[in-house]
Amino acid sequence: xxxIAVVAGDGIGPEVVAEARKVIDAVLPGxxxxxxxxxxxxxxxxGEVLPDSVLGELAGHDAILxxxxxxxxxxxxxxxxxxxxxxxxxxxxxxxxxxxxxxxxVASPLAAVKPGxxxxxxxxxxxxxxxxxxxxxxxxxxxxxxxxxxxxxTRHGVERVVRDAxxxxxRRERRKVTLVHKTNVLTHAGSLWARTFExxxxxHPDVTTEYQHVDAAAMFLVTQPQRYDVVVTDNLFGDIxxxxxxxxxxxxxxxxxxxxNPDGTYPSMFEPVxxxxxxxxxxxxADPVAAVLSAALLLDQLGHADAAxxxxxxxxAELAGRGPDVALRTAEVGDRIAAQVAA
Amino acid sequence: xxxIAVVAGDGIGPEVVAEARKVIDAVLPGxxxxxxxxxxxxxxxxGEVLPDSVLGELAGHDAILxxxxxxxxxxxxxxxxxxxxxxxxxxxxxxxxxxxxxxxxVASPLAAVKPGxxxxxxxxxxxxxxxxxxxxxxxxxxxxxxxxxxxxxTRHGVERVVRDAxxxxxRRERRKVTLVHKTNVLTHAGSLWARTFExxxxxHPDVTTEYQHVDAAAMFLVTQPQRYDVVVTDNLFGDIxxxxxxxxxxxxxxxxxxxxNPDGTYPSMFEPVxxxxxxxxxxxxADPVAAVLSAALLLDQLGHADAAxxxxxxxxAELAGRGPDVALRTAEVGDRIAAQVAA
Ligand SMILES: CC(C)[C@H](C(=O)O)[C@@H](O)C(=O)O
Ligand SMILES: CC(C)[C@H](C(=O)O)[C@@H](O)C(=O)O
Numbered sequence: 001x002x003x004i005a006v007v008a009g010d011g012i013g014p015e016v017v018a019e020a021r022k023v024i025d026a027v028l029p030g031x032x033x034x035x036x037x038x039x040x041x042x043x044x045x046x047g048e049v050l051p052d053s054v055l056g057e058l059a060g061h062d063a064i065l066x067x068x069x070x071x072x073x074x075x076x077x078x079x080x081x082x083x084x085x086x087x088x089x090x091x092x093x094x095x096x097x098x099x100x101x102x103x104x105x106v107a108s109p110l111a112a113v114k115p116g117x118x119x120x121x122x123x124x125x126x127x128x129x130x131x132x133x134x135x136x137x138x139x140x141x142x143x144x145x146x147x148x149x150x151x152x153x154t155r156h157g158v159e160r161v162v163r164d165a166x167x168x169x170x171r172r173e174r175r176k177v178t179l180v181h182k183t184n185v186l187t188h189a190g191s192l193w194a195r196t197f198e199x200x201x202x203x204h205p206d207v208t209t210e211y212q213h214v215d216a217a218a219m220f221l222v223t224q225p226q227r228y229d230v231v232v233t234d235n236l237f238g239d240i241x242x243x244x245x246x247x248x249x250x251x252x253x254x255x256x257x258x259x260x261n262p263d264g265t266y267p268s269m270f271e272p273v274x275x276x277x278x279x280x281x282x283x284x285x286a287d288p289v290a291a292v293l294s295a296a297l298l299l300d301q302l303g304h305a306d307a308a309x310x311x312x313x314x315x316x317a318e319l320a321g322r323g324p325d326v327a328l329r330t331a332e333v334g335d336r337i338a339a340q341v342a343a
Numbered sequence: 344x345x346x347i348a349v350v351a352g353d354g355i356g357p358e359v360v361a362e363a364r365k366v367i368d369a370v371l372p373g374x375x376x377x378x379x380x381x382x383x384x385x386x387x388x389x390g391e392v393l394p395d396s397v398l399g400e401l402a403g404h405d406a407i408l409x410x411x412x413x414x415x416x417x418x419x420x421x422x423x424x425x426x427x428x429x430x431x432x433x434x435x436x437x438x439x440x441x442x443x444x445x446x447x448x449v450a451s452p453l454a455a456v457k458p459g460x461x462x463x464x465x466x467x468x469x470x471x472x473x474x475x476x477x478x479x480x481x482x483x484x485x486x487x488x489x490x491x492x493x494x495x496x497t498r499h500g501v502e503r504v505v506r507d508a509x510x511x512x513x514r515r516e517r518r519k520v521t522l523v524h525k526t527n528v529l530t531h532a533g534s535l536w537a538r539t540f541e542x543x544x545x546x547h548p549d550v551t552t553e554y555q556h557v558d559a560a561a562m563f564l565v566t567q568p569q570r571y572d573v574v575v576t577d578n579l580f581g582d583i584x585x586x587x588x589x590x591x592x593x594x595x596x597x598x599x600x601x602x603x604n605p606d607g608t609y610p611s612m613f614e615p616v617x618x619x620x621x622x623x624x625x626x627x628x629a630d631p632v633a634a635v636l637s638a639a640l641l642l643d644q645l646g647h648a649d650a651a652x653x654x655x656x657x658x659x660a661e662l663a664g665r666g667p668d669v670a671l672r673t674a675e676v677g678d679r680i681a682a683q684v685a686a
Binding site: 107108149192241248 | 390419420423426428450451452453454455471474478479480482484485486487488489490491492494495496497498499525526527528529530531532533534535538546557558559560562565567580582583584585586587589591594595
């Protein structure tokens, strides 16, 4: 049976992770979970972000379930670079998977979009680009200061994530992949992405393809999100586009994500897109749906497609049953979904 | 009297520019205009994108009015890098100004947003960042290929555009500036932007400030565009955010922009955000409003604030008078606006 590591984290993280675990236990009894204390609280207590020993222990698990880490009291970058990005890079999680669906019962902020019409997945590259950490500062704090950030892109890194996107598209109904980049300005990286995309596309005659500049894609996600099926893009563009996709499908409160190492060499990590939301932490009112959907992605990745599908169906029923101004209780949502997946 | 250069360009460019000129002539008779033939058509005819002699002549004008350049037959990057970006960099147009208003009579795709509620302006840096053209490719076309893009940011370049944003905010009613960056990942450039922003903010105690990561800003532009007044951001983030802002306020068909050299050393350039739209070119059905509003920005920049305000009022009336499914004729729209500004 699967062994997972659980990083509940800060703020609402522990609250929503508790419900995700409840649902996992109900749908697939016997998954073994080990808790790891990481995040802002540990950082403040010990000064540690991610000790090597913990990284080593995490590596021994089949997958990681993460709630949320972060707090306004931690300087920007410390937990992001030291924990989240560290894990994505150390565990070679090159497929950052972010599905967006407009669920029945959920209102889109877009007047013209109806539930069921949006069902897209962004395959965001997770280990390269501007996230590589290549950059520097000269003459800091003087009028002559220069700061650089470098986007690093390799054929190796681009090809593997593009292949993953096409493989996913082949298994979906519409079988369409949109490449998003900015080839007219970022001509070097853009050309690498475009040529790689074309080469992989040639091996998938059954998949329809299109290309869009990132500014156009940002616009079309607002005016016509229905048009997308699978979107493949680089690390930073993916960061921005997935928040837009989440916004038009009811908000990051419902958005799940997976940082996946498809090769299985290292564990993949699954987490809600929302943050630790310190303003509502401890009150039992956070929506655990994004964490529960992240658990479904986790089980799917571990080969339990049926269990994952049962969670998705239960979440769909939960959301369809909510009124517009529901006063939700975190634990009750988890109870309802757990009861349904067990039934 | 002002002397302007006009680059009508390709596709619907000449059609919408004709109306913008009609309106300029009506509101401020005597502006001298010289036409320059640049764009896809010239490129195909002569192989030239922007000869040095033309660049020199353009430099001698007070401002440039551009329609749209580009055509699917021109390889990506040729006109962008060779003409549009060349002009922004050669003429040190460091303030890329993109106002977004939801005009009365225009429907937002956002269900909860009402006309009059959105009135923001993005001050996008125009001469640095990932647009600097710093990057390269090694081992092209092989499995070992590496492609890089470098974002270059200087205190000089960041400070001048941040100052411009605060100066604009001081003149507006809400007096608020939002800095958008990605300081938690792009720590070098992010720190430079954040420190510079704080330093300039300290000189403007009357202006409210906030900071948002680019992914959060992309989301809030969709869920709550009303919250923004002036947004200042880097070149690439500005490219993406302004298309979202345009989308939520009725589309790029209404969006105007200015690439401004505030020092007046070089001419500033004004253009609609939309492209050359070859699919509808030559039919007289393109909406000239974005070009007309770009002309208003041009006149404002040249010190004719009254003339600019009259155009804005006339555009507002034009849009308020349109039914939802109006079959518009380019020339008639220009005639109506010209008649109103002259009255
Ligand atoms: C927290 C941050 C480093 C992260 C990112 O930029 O990838 C977040 O925005 C996300 O999308 O997972
Ligand atoms: C055409 C392209 C180079 C340009 C840009 O990226 O700046 C356009 O998208 C814009 O926003 O003006």
